[in-house]
Amino acid sequence: MKYHGVTLHRKLENNIGLLIFGILFVSSIGGLVQVLPSVFQESLSTATQNSHLYTAEELTGRDVYIQEGCHVCHTQQIRPLVAEVERYGPFSRADEFVYDRPFLWGSKRTGPDLHRVGGKYSDDWHRVHLLDPRSVVNNSIMPAYPWLAEKQANDMGDIQKKMRVLQKLGHPYSEEQIAVAVDEIDGLSQMDVLITYLQVLGTGLAEENR
Amino acid sequence: MTEIRETYHDGVVKRLVQFSIIWAVLGMLVGVWIAAELIWPGLDLGQFWLSFGRLRPLHTNGIIFGFGVSALMATAFYSVQRTSNVPLFMPRLAWICCYGWQVVVLAGGLSLLAGWTSTKEYAELEWPFDIAITILWVCFAVVFFGTIATRRIKPIYVSNWFYGALIIVIAMLHIVNNLALPVSLNKSYSIYAGAQDAVVQWWYGHNAVGFLLTGGFLGMLYYFLPKQANQPIWSYRLSVISFWAFTYTYIWAGPHHLHYSSVPEWVQSLAMVMSLILLAPSWATMINGIMTVSKAWRKLRVDPAMKFIVLALAFYGLATFEGPMMAIRSVNIVSHFTDWTIGHVHSGALGWNAMITYGTFYFMVPRMMGRELHSVRLANIHFWMALAGTMLYVIAMWGAGISQGLLWLSVDSIGELSYSFNDVMASMVPYYGLRLIAGIIFLTGTILMAYNLFKTMWGRHTVSVSPPDIVDEIHGTAHMPEPEPDFDEGTGREVPA
Ligand code: HEM
Numbered sequence A: 001m002k003y004h005g006v007t008l009h010r011k012l013e014n015n016i017g018l019l020i021f022g023i024l025f026v027s028s029i030g031g032l033v034q035v036l037p038s039v040f041q042e043s044l045s046t047a048t049q050n051s052h053l054y055t056a057e058e059l060t061g062r063d064v065y066i067q068e069g070c071h072v073c074h075t076q077q078i079r080p081l082v083a084e085v086e087r088y089g090p091f092s093r094a095d096e097f098v099y100d101r102p103f104l105w106g107s108k109r110t111g112p113d114l115h116r117v118g119g120k121y122s123d124d125w126h127r128v129h130l131l132d133p134r135s136v137v138n139n140s141i142m143p144a145y146p147w148l149a150e151k152q153a154n155d156m157g158d159i160q161k162k163m164r165v166l167q168k169l170g171h172p173y174s175e176e177q178i179a180v181a182v183d184e185i186d187g188l189s190q191m192d193v194l195i196t197y198l199q200v201l202g203t204g205l206a207e208e209n210r
Numbered sequence B: 001m002t003e004i005r006e007t008y009h010d011g012v013v014k015r016l017v018q019f020s021i022i023w024a025v026l027g028m029l030v031g032v033w034i035a036a037e038l039i040w041p042g043l044d045l046g047q048f049w050l051s052f053g054r055l056r057p058l059h060t061n062g063i064i065f066g067f068g069v070s071a072l073m074a075t076a077f078y079s080v081q082r083t084s085n086v087p088l089f090m091p092r093l094a095w096i097c098c099y100g101w102q103v104v105v106l107a108g109g110l111s112l113l114a115g116w117t118s119t120k121e122y123a124e125l126e127w128p129f130d131i132a133i134t135i136l137w138v139c140f141a142v143v144f145f146g147t148i149a150t151r152r153i154k155p156i157y158v159s160n161w162f163y164g165a166l167i168i169v170i171a172m173l174h175i176v177n178n179l180a181l182p183v184s185l186n187k188s189y190s191i192y193a194g195a196q197d198a199v200v201q202w203w204y205g206h207n208a209v210g211f212l213l214t215g216g217f218l219g220m221l222y223y224f225l226p227k228q229a230n231q232p233i234w235s236y237r238l239s240v241i242s243f244w245a246f247t248y249t250y251i252w253a254g255p256h257h258l259h260y261s262s263v264p265e266w267v268q269s270l271a272m273v274m275s276l277i278l279l280a281p282s283w284a285t286m287i288n289g290i291m292t293v294s295k296a297w298r299k300l301r302v303d304p305a306m307k308f309i310v311l312a313l314a315f316y317g318l319a320t321f322e323g324p325m326m327a328i329r330s331v332n333i334v335s336h337f338t339d340w341t342i343g344h345v346h347s348g349a350l351g352w353n354a355m356i357t358y359g360t361f362y363f364m365v366p367r368m369m370g371r372e373l374h375s376v377r378l379a380n381i382h383f384w385m386a387l388a389g390t391m392l393y394v395i396a397m398w399g400a401g402i403s404q405g406l407l408w409l410s411v412d413s414i415g416e417l418s419y420s421f422n423d424v425m426a427s428m429v430p431y432y433g434l435r436l437i438a439g440i441i442f443l444t445g446t447i448l449m450a451y452n453l454f455k456t457m458w459g460r461h462t463v464s465v466s467p468p469d470i471v472d473e474i475h476g477t478a479h480m481p482e483p484e485p486d487f488d489e490g491t492g493r494e495v496p497a
């Protein structure tokens, strides 16, 4: 009995096909039992009153956030801990993220959490901060993003195509929203749309949950 | 038997070693640069492509996929031939794999600087690269498993189980995690959203650490440590048990990256329990390694390669002890999102991955070239620099991380936050300074190694080595030292004297 496992292993280690199958089988169990149910759990993917569908402008701003790698230093996930709620606001809920592709929770807080930064500062504050962080926050180690003021939001890729792809993935964009998308971001800089995105972050949470 | 004797294909191994060393130097240079940017943010010089948000993924991808995977391919090709007693299967494909991989890492790195990213950690590259990686990975698998399939030794040696698990599991993770609908060449949207995306990503992220940075490098350990110590693996049975326990358990631990987040709590708790269990197979492997060297302590004093491998084992022990502790929910409250995680990463990355690779290279290169190492003294100096750099890095990040964690959470008697975010951030400068110094020391050591090894390789081809004629059917590999006496207890086969 004691050596039963080792005997079984002897069979596997003499046959490469069996060994490959054994590894595949053993390593799949965790994923099938733990990850797969979450992928099919409807409460994690169903929109509620807390969910916010990004407009064309916000979506473009989100793609700027991704392009610059803001998520590398800023998290978007407020844990249900006293100090954290006090510092950043109401803790994050799963249904606030159902339109987040990809999720941008991050893993390192070099800068503060941004999940509820929307409405916290004025647009002008953000503009100055993005151009020269140290002029508004002493000692800040955040880099400046001067080029965002010059680059066009249009250059972020075909916005209509993006919305159609997201539509296929279940985001309820109307034909009208898609039709006006190009005009919506036309003439805006990448900084403008990024600020629009920052200002909407975390504001979707329904009043009774605050 | 009149045919000309076949020889092992070591040319491709040598080339992969060279690429790996180049990526190590470049990747760590970027590491040092971003460490400096965290002190002097102006170091991006106003250039978008030098911005921290783009350089950090370049650092992780360059090191993990450039340095790490090239080293894994090199050592897998080297050891699978010698443990199977045959030359590589489809050597041309091995060369395609070697060069193809470098092209993907280089082009992928540039695409990260251009701002193409899917944001998923360690899977940042956009979909065209994901497809290229998949194809090259299949080539790797064909060469590796093909060599095993044509082997002249019946039992498949331990190191090959680990390399095999690396290839199979990473393929599975890579494909599932990167599923996305493309919009254009440089943009795609994940088929998973929000919390579900998070669960899938950290199933990938943790197991990329598990099967690449840990499992793959354990393959290295199981071949090169016994060779180096000239001792058989201490316990065959322990290696069997820890291999399967490792393969089974690791997969469950991913959501410890998502403690107290908006993913279901049962997923987090299960991950915590599995992470604690993971300590057992991890330490079983470490103990197996230490006991294997224990009969060859004398070598430790004179052989730099051996020193690196043994020190790597110690840091492996440290990282796999620290990891489960950080996976405990109440500890994670403090450590999550802080530099403590960064310290943990680099005790694994510098102490375990880099050190074992260095030790292996110092062992392998002189043998492949058929000449002595250019300078043993330089290798010894490298060893002390690597040790000092790693210790300093880890200690600095413990200091930074634990203070961040505690200060962020601290509230006074009336429930007000005690410290503003900026106060805490500003107090990090000394720690970040120490980390920068640590990085420079570690990088300098790596450059010494690059010089030493390129000098050793300079102007020479690899020597021709043929598979030995005598194959010991019972013991498996003729190439490995004698196995332990109780090797065959399980099957009741005769135990050879
Ligand atoms: C038993 C083994 C291990 C366990 C249970 C473990 C557990 C953990 C935990 C709990 C975290 C922090 C997650 C968070 O709060 O965000 C973490 C992060 C990490 N660990 Fe480990 N660890 C182990 C071994 C290792 C080893 C050997 C390495 C080798 C390099 C490693 C590399 C990493 C990396 C790269 C991260 C950072 C992930 C990220 O946030 O981007 N771990 N690990």
Ligand code: HEM
Residues within 6 Å of the ligand: A072, A107, A108, A110, B028, B029, B031, B032, B034, B035, B056, B059, B060, B063, B064, B068, B121, B341, B342, B345, B346, B349, B350, B353, B354, B435, B436, B438, B439, B440, B442, B443
């Ligand atoms: C000279 C040596 C190195 C230096 C100075 C260095 C520096 C850094 C810095 C500054 C960061 C960013 C930390 C932050 O965002 O706060 C980082 C992240 C990281 N480095 Fe290194 N690094 C070095 C070597 C390595 C090696 C050898 C590896 C892998 C084998 C590695 C793997 C990583 C990973 C995985 C992360 C991301 C951690 C996370 O997301 O939690 N580094 N490194």
